[in-house]
Amino acid sequence: MMNRKLRMGMVGGGTDAFIGAIHRLAAFMDNQIELVCGCFSVNPEISKQSGKLYYLPDDRVYETYQEMFEKEAKLPEGERMDFVSIVTPNFVHFAPAMMALEHGFHVVLDKPITFTLDEALKLKNKIEETGLTFALTHTYSGYPAVKQAKQMVAEGKFGKIRKIFVEYPQGWLSSKLEDSGNPQASWRTDPKRSGKAGCMGDIGTHAHHLAEYITNLKVTEICADLNVFVPNRLLDDDGAAFLRFDNGAQGVLMATQIAAGEENAVKIRAYGEKGGFEWNQHEPNSLILKWVGQPMQVMRVGTSMDTTVAAHNTRTPGGHPEGYLEAFANIYRNFALTVRAKANGEEPSPEMLDFPGVEDGIRGMQFIDTVVSAGYNDEVKWVKFGETIE
Structure with a gap:
């Protein structure tokens, strides 16, 4: 029975990034998710500095996303991340998303889904093969x-x-x-x-x-x-x-x-x-x-x-604005509720399943x-x- 926060890793989203902070704020808004690890930059020093500012232990801040997936997969189920949020430029979407799925991790990915349509179709096949949950952050659908x-x-x-x-x-x-x-x-x-x-x-x-x-x-x-x-x-x-x-x-x-x-x-x-x-x-x-x-x-x-x-x-x-962060957060919350429901052998409700997925990415x-x-x-x-x- 999963009765805890989902553990999130990040690829990208270091202190020198723009959208990473938005993703973290959105993910944390409903107390469903916590950040446990990450490779926050292609620059190892920026990744390490970012990890310190995010109060992560040194051994959970990685120099490459390949290292992160390999080491996280070897950790006990009670410690390793449950999913990864990938917030990198377009050309660094496919490889980390594919590797995450291959290592058993659910994925939240910034749009557009990949660099090419061929990559998106390959990602779809891997998602169907693994049965893992995938979300694409088309923010405006969250309002x-x-x-x-x-x-x-x-x-x-x-x-x-x-x-x-x-x-x-x-x-x-x-x-x-x-x-x-x-x-x-x-x-x-x-x-x-x-x-x-x-x-x-x-x-x-x-x-x-x-x-x-x-x-x-x-x-x-x-x-x-x-x-x-x-x-x-x-x-x-x-x-x-x-x-x-x-x-x-x-x-x-x-x-x-x-x-x-x-x-x-x-x-x-x-x-x-x-x-x-x-x-x-x-x-x-x-x-x-x-x-x-x-x-x-x-x-x-x-x-x-x-x-x-x-x-x-x-x-x-009523009368209090619901804005961009809340729309972003709705994607993360519905994704988290879906992952938790499936982990507990329950059928996610239509409201939980209401977030963009791989078919939206292919379109x-x-x-x-x-x-x-x-x-x-x-x-x-x-x-x-x-x-x-x-």
Whole structure:
């Protein structure tokens, strides 16, 4: 019977990292998880320094992730880590995730899932072979209002969905920040570390996932235009796409990192036969509902959200904001509850299982392949999802 916190190891997330601290705060929020070990940097000294600041014993701070998995697997069941959180640049996702699964550890992985689609498919096979639990941190699916919208769509409140608009404008790469030594800009604009897409791989995947997650529809074709606005940048920093969905709906996706002055203005609107909804991350506690022949409504987290899944993912009383950290934490909590339930021979509830997994990751890699193929083609073409054109 597992009646304790889950023990987490980390790959990446040292004191010199950006997203590692977010992951730790999210993981610890619900008192379900504790950090017990890690390889926090490719630089052994930074890993050691980070381990001291995280109050870990010296023998649980490792110089390589290979050493960590091998040594942790040999520890008694009552000591070794239960799962690993991998928070590294894209090109260092596949190898540690695969090795963790091979050594019997569950995995939480930052998105996009891997560097290539082929790697993602191999990871899926390993997850199915081992039966271990895998979570992908598509953060925006963790917001209570997003989950409320998803449930309302599933219940047919809006009727058949016809039109979807989803956007993610940022402005932080409006100048060639990668030339200033900024580590985040450097790897995200480097094809050798980021992959074939820049903006679309980094934030376009979030927009794509959000559209599919809420509506439970799948993109079947994409017509896109990708741009590089900052001179001599190696990857796209802006783009837009028309989307066709498997129920006949059509959509528009926009993602840009050169919208000067913007922060993380994620927004989605969708419209069906009876009405539609709107959600904006800058006002995350509100879900705007629009109806044919009726006044507009505003549902609020903690007061008027009426689904079990929204309540399950809400922590604070009405009027107190639930934000980015809480959305991140919902992924970690639901992952932890699922792992614990399975360890105790219990069936996880639908609310527990509500976190992105390997199929979401594969869809993300297919989106990247398709939007890049369509977006850099001189002709205006619709490309089938998951395919490429010459």
